[in-house]
Amino acid sequence: MRKKVIANMILTVAATAMLVTGCGADDGGKSKNSSGGSSDSEIKEFTAFFAVPGSEINDDNEIQQMIAEKTGVKVKETWLTGQTPEEAIGTIIAGGEYPDFIEGASGQQQLYDAGALVALDDYLDSYTNIKEFFTEQEWDSLRQDDGHIYWIPQFSNIYGEEKVCTHNDEAFWIQTRVLKWAGYPEITTMDEYFDLIERYQKENPTMEDGTKNIPYTILCDDWRYFCLENAPQFLDGYPNDGSCIVDPNSLKVIDYNTTDTAVRYFKKLNEEYHKGIVDTESFTQTYDEYISKLSTGRVLGMIDQWWDFAYRAGDAIKSAGLDKQGCNYVPLPITIEKGIKNQWHNSGGVVNAGTGLGITVSCDDVAGALQFVDDLLGQEIHDLRFWGVEGTDYQVDDKGEFSRTPEMRTNCADTAYKASHLCTYSYFPQWLGTSRDGINAMSPDGQANEFYDGLQTDVKECFDAYGVETYVDMIGTSEAPGAWYPMWSYSNNLTADTDGGMAWTKIGEIKHEYLPKVVMAKDFDAAWEDYMKAYKKCKPEDFLDEMQKELDRRMEEAAKYQ
Amino acid sequence: MAGKAGKKAGNKETEMKVKITWKEIKRQKVLLLWSLVIVIYGFIFYYLPLGGWLMAFQNYKPAKGLLHSEFIGLDKFKRLFSDETFIRVIRNTLAMGVINLVVTFVMAILFAILLNEIRQRRTKKVIQTVSYLPHFLSWIIVTGILHDMLSGAGIVNEMLRSLHIIDKSIDFFAHPSYFWPIVAFANVWKETGWNAIIYLAAITSIDPSLYEAASIDGAGRLAKIRHVTLPGIKPTIIILLLMNIGNVLNAGFEIQYLLGNGLVQSVSQTIDIYVLKWGISQGDYSIGTAAGIFKSVVSIILIVVANQIAKRNGEEQLY
Numbered sequence: 001m002r003k004k005v006i007a008n009m010i011l012t013v014a015a016t017a018m019l020v021t022g023c024g025a026d027d028g029g030k031s032k033n034s035s036g037g038s039s040d041s042e043i044k045e046f047t048a049f050f051a052v053p054g055s056e057i058n059d060d061n062e063i064q065q066m067i068a069e070k071t072g073v074k075v076k077e078t079w080l081t082g083q084t085p086e087e088a089i090g091t092i093i094a095g096g097e098y099p100d101f102i103e104g105a106s107g108q109q110q111l112y113d114a115g116a117l118v119a120l121d122d123y124l125d126s127y128t129n130i131k132e133f134f135t136e137q138e139w140d141s142l143r144q145d146d147g148h149i150y151w152i153p154q155f156s157n158i159y160g161e162e163k164v165c166t167h168n169d170e171a172f173w174i175q176t177r178v179l180k181w182a183g184y185p186e187i188t189t190m191d192e193y194f195d196l197i198e199r200y201q202k203e204n205p206t207m208e209d210g211t212k213n214i215p216y217t218i219l220c221d222d223w224r225y226f227c228l229e230n231a232p233q234f235l236d237g238y239p240n241d242g243s244c245i246v247d248p249n250s251l252k253v254i255d256y257n258t259t260d261t262a263v264r265y266f267k268k269l270n271e272e273y274h275k276g277i278v279d280t281e282s283f284t285q286t287y288d289e290y291i292s293k294l295s296t297g298r299v300l301g302m303i304d305q306w307w308d309f310a311y312r313a314g315d316a317i318k319s320a321g322l323d324k325q326g327c328n329y330v331p332l333p334i335t336i337e338k339g340i341k342n343q344w345h346n347s348g349g350v351v352n353a354g355t356g357l358g359i360t361v362s363c364d365d366v367a368g369a370l371q372f373v374d375d376l377l378g379q380e381i382h383d384l385r386f387w388g389v390e391g392t393d394y395q396v397d398d399k400g401e402f403s404r405t406p407e408m409r410t411n412c413a414d415t416a417y418k419a420s421h422l423c424t425y426s427y428f429p430q431w432l433g434t435s436r437d438g439i440n441a442m443s444p445d446g447q448a449n450e451f452y453d454g455l456q457t458d459v460k461e462c463f464d465a466y467g468v469e470t471y472v473d474m475i476g477t478s479e480a481p482g483a484w485y486p487m488w489s490y491s492n493n494l495t496a497d498t499d500g501g502m503a504w505t506k507i508g509e510i511k512h513e514y515l516p517k518v519v520m521a522k523d524f525d526a527a528w529e530d531y532m533k534a535y536k537k538c539k540p541e542d543f544l545d546e547m548q549k550e551l552d553r554r555m556e557e558a559a560k561y562q
Numbered sequence: 563m564a565g566k567a568g569k570k571a572g573n574k575e576t577e578m579k580v581k582i583t584w585k586e587i588k589r590q591k592v593l594l595l596w597s598l599v600i601v602i603y604g605f606i607f608y609y610l611p612l613g614g615w616l617m618a619f620q621n622y623k624p625a626k627g628l629l630h631s632e633f634i635g636l637d638k639f640k641r642l643f644s645d646e647t648f649i650r651v652i653r654n655t656l657a658m659g660v661i662n663l664v665v666t667f668v669m670a671i672l673f674a675i676l677l678n679e680i681r682q683r684r685t686k687k688v689i690q691t692v693s694y695l696p697h698f699l700s701w702i703i704v705t706g707i708l709h710d711m712l713s714g715a716g717i718v719n720e721m722l723r724s725l726h727i728i729d730k731s732i733d734f735f736a737h738p739s740y741f742w743p744i745v746a747f748a749n750v751w752k753e754t755g756w757n758a759i760i761y762l763a764a765i766t767s768i769d770p771s772l773y774e775a776a777s778i779d780g781a782g783r784l785a786k787i788r789h790v791t792l793p794g795i796k797p798t799i800i801i802l803l804l805m806n807i808g809n810v811l812n813a814g815f816e817i818q819y820l821l822g823n824g825l826v827q828s829v830s831q832t833i834d835i836y837v838l839k840w841g842i843s844q845g846d847y848s849i850g851t852a853a854g855i856f857k858s859v860v861s862i863i864l865i866v867v868a869n870q871i872a873k874r875n876g877e878e879q880l881y
Contacts, residue, residue: 114625220823283736
């Protein structure tokens with residue numbers, strides 16, 4: 001009797017499996033491609049680990065399956081959870097077994113040092129799409145000290161004309177309801193920004209349902225403490241070099257931790273902390289707690305990078321209908337004094353040579369892996385990755401322009417739909433800018449009409465009031481500052497092997513402890529003095545010297561191509 | 563482990579009598595073969611990995627491997643002990659280790675004795691079960707609960723506020739002075755019930771006639787606890803204490819790692835976190851190994867010293 005039951009179960013499972021694979025093959029059959037096989041048995045599976053937080057997609061994801069039909073390859077992606085990139089990468093290295101593809105983020109240098117990556121330069125010439133991805137100069141800038149190329153930076157490569165609507169980077173963000181209440185004023189300095197929040201908070205201490213507002217919160221969890229620490233560089237009108245300021249005229253490295261602007265900025269935070277404007281939980285909250293705070297719409301303003309909050313908190317605000325209360329965030333062009341040109345946003349792609357997608361020594365088919373990367377950059381698959389399936393995720397009008405219905409847009413913001421249907425292979429190389437058809441953007445984010453139509457009502461109202469159409473218009477844009485940019489691609493990869501790297505690690509540790517203390521201190525000046533004492537002990541000059549050397553090296557490299 | 567110690571004492575006489583002869587070996591062939599398996603297992607999994615200690619004396623690079631990395635003698639140890647952070651980390655580990663040891667130890671014994679005094683069997687069982695369940699929660703969950711409870715809008719602040727003890731929420735995780743007590747509290751909450759099980763078992767094995775005799779001599783409850791129960795479980799207490807002393811430097815990793823933040827890092831970081839940070843994150847496997855060796859050596863010294871003290875006082879010993 002029992003045997004029979006088991007036999008039945010096995011049969012059912014087998015039948016279901018056949019059904020599922022049958023459907024899969026059917027989907028792909030419509031658009032077979034010569035570059036790969038189309039039946040399940042021929043699909044090769046690679047593994048990938050990205051040392052950045054991300055969401056895993058379902059194993060039976062539809063678009064992933066379609067891409068697999070066309071390319072013959074499927075990649076199982078895993079992401080960082082609850083660790084720093086260095087910890088995750090260090091653990092993988094200690095274990096000695098690597099996934100096929102890897103992106104180490106700030107742990108990339110460790111991978112290179114451990115000899116975990118395969119040199120790619122001998123392969124590159126045979127893959128046209130990959131080769132096209134960078135200019136000769138850019139490829140050369142990716143060479144490591146042994147002269148080989150080990151990884152391909154995935155982002156910020158612009159095809160044709162740049163099309164960008166979102167300010168993906170750091171800014172002082174503010175909820176649209178605050179601006180609306182004040183009649184959409186021009187806010188350009190830090191003092192005006194906090195003054196506005198104070199005034200709003202005084203008049204409107206709660207949300208519509210009586211929940212108390214949190215006027216200003218600071219994310220300070222582990223490596224995300226950039227939300228607290230690096231504003232002084234922007235306030236002085238410099239771009240995001242991340243770990244130092246570069247004077248564009250003298251080409252000298254400047255330490256932004258000790259500038260007068262830094263003192264003013266932290267003093268301001270200290271004042272606002274004692275006025276009750278800065279969230280008292282700022283320095284102890286975790287990233288998840290921060291995101292859930294933003295998701296309730298209670299937080300009026302904060303510094304953060306768009307990618308760090310917008311996708312998770314933004315989607316939650318949308319699905320809770322909080323846009324009607326004006327809880328979405330827009331960036332403001334803030335500097336320390338009036339009249340300084342801000343560089344929160346830079347146009348043009350900057351290659352982050354410090355990290356990228358690498359292939360490891362554990363991969364048994366490097367050529368196959370690269371072929372897949374090459375395929376992903378082809379227009380048809382690129383559209384599939386970022387636009388989705390024609391008719392289901394976007395529509396095409398008679399001029400060939402892509403657009404989405406409101407329903408399609410809602411779908412694309414839905415977590416379950418994203419997991420079961422969409423597959424962007426988001427940490428594989430990708431294009432920004434204009435599609436090869438010359439009409440559309442490479443992804444919906446860059447499609448001006450589509451972007452504007454998709455805006456939530458409060459943001460649209462706010463943009464209209466300021467006479468702008470995109471987030472980038474809101475904050476203004478400037479050209480990438482120079483050939484050295486960005487310096488963080490170097491400092492991110494420093495290890496404790498060098499004096500400069502040692503200093504850099506210690507500085508990070510000290511800042512994690514003292515910056516919150518400085519903000520919370522009853523006596524700001526004394527606290528600042530303590531901080532500076534501890535800071536000087538880390539030998540910041542070692543770090544700055546090393547940055548200066550790298551800056552000089554980069555300028556020399558760039559000079560060769562002029 | 564407690565059982566092992568007991569068995570050893572009992573075996574002493576028989577060990578003395580049996581002479582090692584070929585005949586004897588042959589007779590015990592099967593037994594010896596089986597124990598050989600255990601010895602090989604122990605060698606492979608306990609002793610072979612110690613070869614990795616070599617890393618501490620090298621400037622180890624994964625690309626070069628253990629055999630080709632450059633030897634640098636005691637450089638890494640020198641760097642370790644000239645690093646202020648490491649000294650602070652040792653202090654934190656010892657402090658939290660000792661606090662945890664004392665508090666959980668006392669609480670477990672106290673709890674076991676109190677529980678033993680409960681006359682109603684059912685109530686006793688229910689309390690026992692409820693109290694040891696937290697042991698099975700992982701630290702990530704416990705720290706999540708703690709974080710919620712102690713947050714600005716958490717139950718603790720809510721209670722203190724409604725009782726008018728405070729008028730503004732206390733941010734428990736922002737003050738270094740609260741950190742060790744929070745860790746100790748969490749340990750007590752999680753482990754008291756579990757640790758008490760052993761003592762309860764020891765109490766059950768005390769000869770009931772001793773209690774009867776005490777009653778006849780006119781001893782009350784407290785006197786019975788003092789003169790019968792406590793002496794009865796003394797050997798257990800000593801053995802557990804000895805074992806736990808060796809564990810003092812394992813003051814924890816998860817709880818400090820998960821509850822810590824920049825503001826309290828000067829009191830929250832333990833040796834294990836230091837190893838993770840410098841050894842794994844910074845890719846300096848050598849210094850991580852050096853710190854690990856230091857920890858093991860200190861642990862061994864602690865056990866040996868504690869065992870000697872116990873021996874001198876004529877108490878139960880580990881070996």
